[in-house]
Amino acid sequence: MATISTNNEAITLRGVGKTFGATRAIEDVNLSVGRGEIVALVGPSGCGKSTILSIIAGLVDPDEGEVRLDGRPALPRPGRVALMPQRDALFPWRTVVDNAILGPQIAGSDVGDARKRARDLLPRFGLDGFGDHYPATLSGGMRQRAAFLRTVLIGQDTMLLDEPFGALDALTRRSMQEWLLDLWEDIGGTILLVTHDVEEALLLADRVVVMTARPGRIKLVERVTLSRPREPRMVDLPEAIAQKARLLAALHDEVAFAMGASR
Numbered sequence: 633m634a635t636i637s638t639n640n641e642a643i644t645l646r647g648v649g650k651t652f653g654a655t656r657a658i659e660d661v662n663l664s665v666g667r668g669e670i671v672a673l674v675g676p677s678g679c680g681k682s683t684i685l686s687i688i689a690g691l692v693d694p695d696e697g698e699v700r701l702d703g704r705p706a707l708p709r710p711g712r713v714a715l716m717p718q719r720d721a722l723f724p725w726r727t728v729v730d731n732a733i734l735g736p737q738i739a740g741s742d743v744g745d746a747r748k749r750a751r752d753l754l755p756r757f758g759l760d761g762f763g764d765h766y767p768a769t770l771s772g773g774m775r776q777r778a779a780f781l782r783t784v785l786i787g788q789d790t791m792l793l794d795e796p797f798g799a800l801d802a803l804t805r806r807s808m809q810e811w812l813l814d815l816w817e818d819i820g821g822t823i824l825l826v827t828h829d830v831e832e833a834l835l836l837a838d839r840v841v842v843m844t845a846r847p848g849r850i851k852l853v854e855r856v857t858l859s860r861p862r863e864p865r866m867v868d869l870p871e872a873i874a875q876k877a878r879l880l881a882a883l884h885d886e887v888a889f890a891m892g893a894s895r
Contacts, residue, residue, distance in 0.1 A: 839854065
């Protein structure tokens with residue numbers, strides 16, 4: 633069993649497991665994410681990465697184990713972290729600003745204050761001049777930035793990002809990765825990121841966690857040796873190439889196992 637342990641923990645999972653019907657999704661997951669840290673989860677499809685995020689966010693209850701947020705038992709959990717799903721999930725009938733303030737609006741916060749803050753942040757999110765535009769008029773990258781603005785405006789220091797750039801083309805994805813690095817340097821916060829892209833994990837994260845095939849467990853933890861601030865070219869450095877090789881080897885075994893088990 634591999635366990636990630638840090639002091640000053642924003643997220644802690646201890647022995648967490650979950651079964652859906654006859655399918656054991658995750659088992660004995662032990663994971664900690666320190667405040668101000670970026671941790672990337674990688675693993676074969678169906679290994680329970682998104683399930684872990686859903687459990688932390690309180691959308692799904694674990695069958696066993698404990699979830700702690702900021703060192704305290706996390707019951708109830710909904711609303712205590714901000715979750716950005718795989719797709720931008722913007723409402724097409726709401727403008728960029730109105731989509732961005734959805735969290736504060738649901739929470740009963742002052743809508744006027746939330747709208748002002750959203751408009752103040754538009755330039756930082758590359759959306760200056762687009763606050764009154766509807767999602768259909770935006771590019772893929774702009775939609776993702778609008779979704780991230782909505783996530784930030786929820787007002788939680790801990791953010792869960794589920795493959796936020798997975799649906800984008802390669803050039804837009806790289807641009808968004810650079811943008812997220814710059815934004816994190818400015819606003820800080822804790823991020824638990826799900827990705828299938830090992831290079832993305834190495835570029836963004838402080839640590840990379842490899843999960844086994846279903847039922848998902850933690851198999852390997854790599855602390856990223858690249859210094860900060862990060863630039864995309866750094867993933868071509870020898871140290872990053874060596875880490876990528878180790879991570880891909882661990883993933884290859886799990887993908888091969890998952891494909892064999894599905895036959």
